[in-house]
Amino acid sequence: MPPRRAVTGRSQEPRQRFIEELRLLRAQKGVSLRQVGEALGWDWSLFGKMEGGQTIGSPEVAQALDQYYGTGDLLLTLWELALADPSQFREQYRRYMVLESEAVSLWHYAVGVLPGMLQTQGYARGVLAAGGSKGAELDRQVEARTGRSKLLASVDPPQFRTILSEAVLRRPMLCPEAGREQLEHLAKAAGQPNMTVQVLPHGPGLHALASTDVMFLRLPDGRTVAYTESALHGELVEETCSVERLQRAYDAVRDFALSPDESRKFIGQMLEEVPCEPSI
The missing domain is CATH 1.10.260 (434 Repressor (Amino-terminal Domain))
Known part of the structure; x- marks a missing residue:
């Protein structure tokens, strides 16, 4: 040695x-x-x-x-x-954000919370506050996160697919109004021509992505990269074999998910279950 x-x-x-x-x-x-x-x-x-x-x-x-x-x-x-190393996470995330802005298509799986691109301000504020952010820093992070939705509303937006674990939709918010607003926003997003929203019901049980959020990016040069995130850290995955392994796991999850039409109905039913704020 x-x-x-x-x-x-x-x-x-x-x-x-x-x-x-x-x-x-x-x-x-x-x-x-x-x-x-x-x-x-x-x-x-x-x-x-x-x-x-x-x-x-x-x-x-x-x-x-x-x-x-x-x-x-x-x-x-x-x-x-x-x-x-915390600096590793920051550097990888910065590089991921650059790649995300260049992507021609994106597909995603959420195990815990909605993807930032689909979060309303109220939902983002609740998630970030639960993570310890507060004050001016919380305001800055909320703006940064919800600002990512502009990518999907651009003149020539990329195609975007997300598969949401049922637990994501059923997670209660401290503010019920924010929860209803988020579901309404999600239902509207599911109707956009460049977006596909699917729900993975509780039924299938454990699977390879049961504890991992993942986003895949198809880049202009034809490459696909992935970004995985857990409660402790995020990782930008660029090595071909590792990306392909994650894609196989994603395909298996998609096989269990409700169809886009069934998913829209599922979200609509959830909206009907959310109690309206009584008028004063």
Whole structure:
């Protein structure tokens, strides 16, 4: 195993340490990015993006690199630390937002809350406040989140599909009026020609995306990337094999979902169940 360097300066940052190790190990082995890709069976551009800090790849990739360089579980450990680094989430999310604005089509699955593009201000405020945001920061985040809906209302909007777990629709709001407003907004959105809304009822039970929100983006160059999000972190997924695995899981979920027409009726029935505020 190559000698380890002292961790100093920027190398104290988990993400940067991971990047530096990747560059150092490849330089010591004297191989090109293309040679690494050919040896491991991945597109060599992935390793270039990892060394450039654009992505940290997947645990499978880190493990394969450990085997290739003979470094035990060093890179996998550094990958796990980089994944937990808050700065990693911020950088990936910023890159995701850029890609989202360029996407020609989007498809999504929601396990916990509605996608930001479909949230009303009242709903977004409730979700963000529950996460700890308050004051001016809460106002700023609400504006940023609901502002994303402009993408779907542009002159030439992308096609957008969302599959909503029934739990998303039945989650009670602290403000009943905000809940009704959100359902009305969702029902209207489901009627737009560039939008498809489906509901996944409770019946199917557990599935591969049972605890994961995911958004897929089809980009102008034909690539598809994904962004997964759980309660603890979000991750931009660009590696082809990982995206395809997520797409297979998404397709399985879609097979269990109600049709768009049935979903609109389901949302309409839920609206009828929401009590109206009594007039004074």
